[in-house]
Amino acid sequence: MMTKFTGGCLCGTVTYSCEIDPPLMMNCHCSDCRKAMGSVHATTMFVPEDSVTIKGYPRTYDHGADSGSNMTKMFCENCGSQLFSKNTSRPGGIGIRAGSVDDPSVIKPMMNIFLSSALPTTPLDPNLPQHQKMPG
Template identity: 45%
Template sequence: MSRTEGGCLCGAVRYSFEGEPAGAMVCHCTHCQKQSGSAFSTILSLPESALEVRGEPIIYRDHGESGKAVDRIFCGACGSPLFSKVEVAPGMVFIKAGTLDDASGFAPSMHFWTRSKQCWVETGDLPAFEANPG
């Protein structure tokens, strides 16, 4: 099994997981746009039990466009967004792909919350959902 590692900009919080994530996707919700400081957030999903975290990240409780709770987890020292946990997917964690030491092997397979996407963002041939998939 392969081990994937990542962490925040300053190195105060590091994480790792074994094996492949359940999925790689792009979220276009307005809250992810604000939290990432970008037009979207590229994320990997995996069972929370598979994630090993070293350091003391901070949790900010948000309520996303769906109205459901979203815990946004970030480094308290440098502010790097690291993970999210969402009420609509209990037991899962969503890793911000940009925090991986090497994100090159994780291409997104879908886009969601596209009703909030920036007009200049192209989704290509990937499945796209106006809100949460499913």
């Protein structure tokens, strides 16, 4: 069943829509995601880039990732909300930050990744698969 969802930044300058069946969603505990999000982990939906329609022009920040690949973070230059990420190890894909989604009912993480970098006090859902690094 196709999942359609919308989202955007805090100030509404950058918005998006996506339709995918269903998006791959992970809680990433790597130090890069924790620092970029200012949180104990980043919940991200990974989708084909061509399934997302973006309105507005997010700014970008490029950096090396814990995995050794290169990452691009995309955020609103007005309010600073981080919305998307791209990884050179996954060409054609884009990560959508779950906190930017309008309808929280579509947020259904499927696993925890990079637990080797997780903060020791981070609560984990015991029903989700747990991975020390990125699986596969």
